[in-house]
Amino acid sequence: MNDITNQSVLERHLKIVGTRPLRPDGVDKVTGRAQFGADIHLPNMLVGKVLRSPHAHARIKSIDISKAQALPGVKAIVTAADFSDLPSEFIPAGEMMVNFRDMTRNIMAREKALYEGHAVAAVAAINEAVANQALNLIEVDYEVLPHVMDVDEAMAPDAPLLHDNMFTIGVEPKPAKPSNIAKRVEFALGDLAAGFAKADVVIEREFLTRPVHQGYIEPHACVARVSEDGQAELWCTTQGQFIVRGFCAKLLGMEVSKLKVTPSEIGGGFGGKTVVYLEPLALALSRKACQPVKMVMSRTEVFRATGPTSGARMWVKIGATKDGRITAADAVLKYQAGAFQGSPVQPGCMCAFAPYDLENVRVVGYDVVVNRPKVAAYRAPGGPIAEYAVESVIDELALRLKLDPIEFRLKNAAKEGTKAAYGPKFGPIGLVETLKAAREHPHYATPLKKNQGRGVASGFWFNIGGDTCATLNLGEDGTVSLVAGTPDIGGSRASLAMMAAEELGVPLDKIRPSIGDTSSLGYNFLTGGSRVTFSSGMAVVEAARDMVRQLRERAARMWEVPVDSVIWEDGCARIAEAGVAEFKSMSLAEIAKTAGKTGGPIVANAAINATGAGPSLATHVVDVEVDPETGKVTVLRYTAIQDAGKAVHPSYVEGQMQGGAVQGIGWALNEEYIYDAKGRLENPGFLDYRIPVCSDVPMIDTVIVEVPNPRHPYGVRGVGETPIVPPMGAIANAVAHATGVRFTELPMSPPRVLAAIDTAAATR
């Protein structure tokens, strides 16, 4: 529990928070000096490589490593046999509930290979060539089994089963037969039938989305070094050094204190680097070889074997009255989990209708396993899929009711006190503000030409807090080193240092922020859930306030006055009372100089479970042009509007909004996993997995709305995830208006768009 109140901070004049200074880690990143996962070299280092299943679903009858073992230069080989099996129960790993039976099978296939690219064995050798030779010498005897890729097929009673021990949770009576449906979840409010009875217009649609990958430019990479006594070090690119430590320690049967994990700079994560793939394998190989082992994924491996987010089939039904009030909303969401349970269908259900104030609502979700890589978190996991479907129906309703889509949303917008479809009442939230800003934005009034259309969509994400530590060490010259435990993906070192400088009243360049390894701080939950500026910021502010208290004490001692009479302003201790003019003030640097003599080094720590995260809502407006002869969709103009609570460093808030919008453009138009009939991925590279390139997109205009989060000392909400929620709906709506054809399938790639236009023309 943290008890930081936001007292008058929100009103008080801020000197640094809200400005746009250069990021403290910037120079290293523009000079190539910054060390990412694959940039680490250790003496006597081996190269580790993974043998992967060529089959989507196959029983592993035997693995013969003898020939590979005999190859000169091969130092270690590991298979599932080198990892102890773990029970199928959700147990806490740090802050997460994890099923380690599934995790140990995902990092290394055990009884069966469950997707193409599933790791089957790993080799450590003196160089890459030898390692690759060794992989070719490993003999795996597979019994190929029928595979299933789509949720509807997987849910069919006669579908091939991935796990014969999986019985659907959340259905009564408890099923007697195993199935591919891991879980059924349901959220409901009010009386649906009564609600739909009140509706003048009801629209019902089915939607299909395909898996999309986070597409971080830096492939997974790590270096492990285990010594003879079992002490281990791991350098890796991750969103959470502490969760990597927790996962690997459990998977390898180590004590967490024996494993020190140092996060490298991270080349993008978007949720995809919140799990482990190579790390436990590198540790196991290094433990066998007693030499450092480096493992780096190829881009192909990243696509075949790491987590995309779910593809889904969805059904949405919404009813409204003539005057534009939604009377009832119903949805069924079926999400692919990949080869192991745990799709983001639950948050998807909770997000689906979250932007709206609804009396009668129900969302049912199914978590379905299929022979694809296990999904990983991807930016607002679950939200974008469900909200794409809902925002499409909302737009169609507005059209049918002849209401402006923004006005229609305003009539139904969730606000402070609204009971969310998933239960609790919202505190202060900024949806209405983003909708009004969109309506007043010049973009919304710009006329459109032939074959052009404008789309609007809103989006919601919860944001989270969680376990967080931060340390401030005061140097003898009055400068401060800030240590945080949440890897910096998007510039958070800047925002954390800014909050520290604001609190201490010193210039920003007096604070040197860095990200600590697992031995330098207490447990930190990962960088995710848009929590870093909120949670680590909260911890930094708490630590800074504690440092100020210590500084006032030291000054009070030197001045021989009671500490209450010493105040802290502009980086100096001052006497509060009048009439004691001879003690003017004492700067941070002066106090630091004599810290040793006044009681020892000055260090401030905060260790909190940050609570009170505030949801962030957004509204996006997009103009597209559709070539009616080729089906190609061009994004002409894009405006993203979002409630940030408080933008600590507005440039990086804008950056999150722009980056999320463009990832959404890719999701909407071209990104998809394409599998052949055998369940083998046909586009495992950036050539045919088409993420947007620079010439595909326009400038992304941004408007930051600030409805402060009362539970954060600076009013901060998370901003990182919400921006990827609205784009697919906004673009689908824009394409519908440009073509007169409603698209219910992603991506809206040219062949699909052209086929739909031609079909519509033929039936018109």
Added chain:
Amino acid sequence: MSKHHVTTTINGDPAEFLCSTEQTLLDVLRDVLYLTGSKEGCASGDCGACSVMLDGRLVCACLVLGVEAQGKRIETIEGMAHGDKLHPLQQKFLEHAALQCGVCTPGFLIAAKALLERNPDPSETEVRYWLAGNLCRCTGYDKIVRAVIDAAKEMRAA
């Protein structure tokens, strides 16, 4: 097959290395010479994270064999700043917050530098098409394009 002995020039300095035919220039830069500023994002020429200059031409180091560097001039991100003076593009990338994770940044900077050497006053469209071979997943490109255009302006004034 014994390794090739290659002598070349990297960022103005003479350099020599041994490599096998299979090794790409990127492998050599990163794993032999430890110049890890050039990144491997795809190893197929699709992401541009390994962009370097080869005899004055912008190329992907992952699509050049190490042995092809014989007698050539190579420029990498490590040679972009002069002493403690950042190149205007590097400075503008910082000022415009044109990087988030930063892994694509060296490639973008090398590619943008090549553009401005040929075209000191590029339009937004020219910048976007020239940089189309450099993937960035964080920024949505907006701030990168602005930084390049602003750097061009400053370099023209200089």
Added chain:
Amino acid sequence: MAKVILSGTLRQLAGGIEEVEVDARDVRQLLRILGERFPELGPHLDSGYAVAIDGEIFQDAWFAPIRPDSEVHLVPAIRGG
């Protein structure tokens, strides 16, 4: 007594009961009492549920205070990417 609302899955596990009155001073007590009253719920409450007290969501926060007039919702824990 605080008003506790059970949503979707938890409601099914609690035999369809939607709302219960619980005399709990904090989250830990609440979870213990619910676990006793609805044994089916116990394991699920451990696996990733958060508690929303008067609209504010607390994850893994046993000692978050609950007032007698509080409205409490049990909602799935959110992690995010």
Added chain:
Amino acid sequence: MDYKTPRSVEEAVDLLTTHTGAAHLLAGGTDLLVKLRAGMAAPDLVIDLKSIPRLRGIESSPSGFRIGAATSCAEIGEHDGLKAAWPGVVEALKLIGSTQIQGRATLGGNLCNASPAADSVPALIAAGAVCEIAGPAGTREVPIENIVTGPGRTALARGEFVLAFRLPLPRARSGDAYLRFIPRTEMDIAVVGVGVAVTLDASGVCAQARVGLGAVAPTPLLVADAARALIGSRVDAQALNALAKAVSAACKPIGDKRGTIDFRIKVAGVLARRAAQTALQRAKAT
């Protein structure tokens, strides 16, 4: 894997003919290096052709242009004479990959990789380009449309390789254009590619035409019916529709991750019409 850099054509031919194992030619390397990394090619000898003077650079003479097969697209794209004479060919080869790829990729490689989707080939077919081929029996000349015989296969005999491409000087009142369809604006392989070259007579009637297609059949195509649809017309709406029909009729595409069969057939016609209009404007402008 060995690596050799012959200095002369003879030396290269000799290497190719005497070498017993699998040899692979290297020019720009933008296809070869990807194949090496993917394990799709494992030659024991790589022959780098870039040190052979006769494969480098562009010569223009009264008889036309000679483009060395190992000249980078970036270099060709900077040749003003060629840009003025064959804008369609230049716009096609400038579409091959990113700026980075342009710095390496060559016409020889684009042709001999023998992909049906090679961007430069339909434009070169439309322009009536001829390949200079070196081999054990000396050099011979072959129309470019006769080189590719199937995906990954060419008409080159053992020991043969492409030395250069010859383009005539365009006649008066001629224009060419190339259009391709890709899902994005850059960085994709052509889903459909169409090159059109037309020559008008003094009265503005189309006297000659050539139409090249890419990515719609196992090989790039020269489509005589499509040319006939234009010849004798003023390239008006009626002729353009006939052209689109003829082009679509000539398509024998596969459906794959890049496009469906129907999509390719329809869009080929659409692009042909658009490319012909551009070629016509250019012809009128000369």
